């Protein structure tokens with residue numbers, strides 16, 4: 001036999017053994033059990049149901065109608081004890097079973113509820129799995145909000161790229177806040193900010209927090225720098241172990257080595273967190289769907305960026321790079337480079353509110369376009385496919401709303417039969433996007 005071939009075979013054998021060892025350690029060391037905690041009624045009138053876990057779990061939750069119920073599937077989790085709780089209106093019964101390596105919790109309901117996607121809260125000795133529901137007689141199916149994780153790149157001691165007058169960490173936070181504003185006041189969306197002020201958040205904590213908070217999508221916002229000031233324009237990335245282009249490889253390499261904190265963090269995951277790297281081989285199907293969906297989301301955002309008259313594109317197609325922050329195995333994740341702050345044109349655009357607003361708008365419209373073709377069952381967005389409902393906030397002006405949603409003032413006036421362009425806080429308007 002050819003010695004090179006022999007070596008390859010040996011390597012494959014070793015890899016196979018390593019694989020088994022990996023699965024073995026995952027199933028033995030990382031045992032994760034779930035138990036029932038308690039039910040309480042909050043001031044808001046919502047019912048809060050709490051379960052306990054040993055570590056952060058991979059969760060798939062969904063609602064079903066006729067009969068009305070919410071199902072929470074917890075992967076690689078076993079029942080610490082039988083779960084069976086009595087009724088606590090509108091709950092009929094909470095029950096649980098083990099299906100293969102999955103613990104399935106079912107909450108049988110007396111009618112349709114507004115529900116919040118379950119989220120996980122880390123405590124010193126445990127992880128709380130929390131679900132909130134509220135009986136709503138006005139709705140005929142169970143409904144929830146879509147959760148969008150907004151990740152403003154860098155922050156705190158990590159400034160990111162440094163421009164002449166601006167720092168990347170400030171630009172990313174301002175764009176993130178603009179996106180948050182649009183999502184927050186649009187019915188059916190709930191933004192969560194991975195950081196909402198100038199603080200340092202490690203790369204692992206960013207995607208870990210998105211998982212804990214039950215994010216449906218993850219968007220990471222950046223604004224890059226390069227040694228050549230002529231390099232400019234925006235690009236959109238999805239995760240790949242092998243970077244697809246030399247630019248992406250250079251950028252991701254650059255990103256991983258810029259700050260020593262980022263480097264030292266690698267491989268030091270809290271044992272109670274969810275290990276995305278090991279899960280990638282175990283949940284191949286979920287991971288492949290995530291990559292496909294990430295590409296669709298990236299394409300939708302890219303389409304919107306191309307329509308934006310302010311922004312020029314650096315790369316016309318979706319790029320692939322091993323940006324660690326995007327590596328969640330089941331949450332579609334994209335990274336938007338809104339421009340190069342080392343380029344005078346891009347820096348000027350990103351220093352101004354108008355330029356930043358256009359980036360936020362493209363991301364918002366791209367997210368919305370994504371859910372048009374990938375609707376999430378039992379969400380407000382899936383029940384309102386023709387338009388969105390926006391609640392007017394104090395200080396809103398109609399011209400600004402038009403820009404943020406990519407429509408005209410006249411369209412908003414016509415859709416809502418507005419007289420004299422008059423709007424008031426609390427008013428709900430419909431916008432076709």
Ligand SMILES: [Zn+2]
Nearest residue numbers: 153160222223
């Ligand atoms: Zn960056």
